[in-house]
Amino acid sequence: MNPNTLETMRLDKWLWCARFYKTRSLAAEEIARGRVTVNGQLAKPARDLRCGDTVALRQGTVPRTVVVQGLSGARGPAPVAQQLYAETPDSIAAREQAAEQRRLAPEPAAALHEGRPTKRDRRAIDKVSNKGSNTGGHWGTRWSASIDE
Known part of the structure; x- marks a missing residue:
């Protein structure tokens, strides 16, 4: 089948x-979901182009808008x-603007300055607060609900 005769x-x-789209079934699925229009109208996968x-x-x-220049078998x-x-x-300008917005948008992970402490960090925190077992672990000084003290 010669592409020029189509x-x-x-x-x-x-x-x-x-x-x-990577596969024809993915293309058909996107068309069925209403994400593809031809000449401003919703289309079906079998629509003649x-x-x-x-x-x-x-x-x-x-989003992209393209004009069909050729058909290939x-x-x-x-x-x-x-x-x-x-x-x-217009589509090129919108695509470039969206890429620029993505580039300028802050990374969500950047908002976490330190994040979750590592095991080393937790040990250092325990050492400073005298809770660690390596520092003598003051079991008798922990909070208790008893009235005896």
Whole structure:
């Protein structure tokens, strides 16, 4: 099958051939969840796609809008797959802005200055507070609820 002779192609197969999704079943699943639209309308996996159609999809958290430039009967290498579509300027700007926000967003783990103490830290804390067994362990000085003392 010559890729130049194709006039229409299934949407799920095109998304797989254009390397937006790793498997065709993943592409069909994303389409079924309503995360892919063609020319502004929700689509089904078997929807016929033609050159010039606009496909809006989401890869992870990144929304993308592409215009179909070509159809291919087989999944090829990434440079060939990138020739099957052209991303819109608005989509490129939105994707770059999202990447910049992710870059500038603080890492959640950075809010934890010291985090959970290590075993060495716990031993040092115990030594300072005279609770450790290595420092004589003052068992008689611990708090008690008895009235006798």
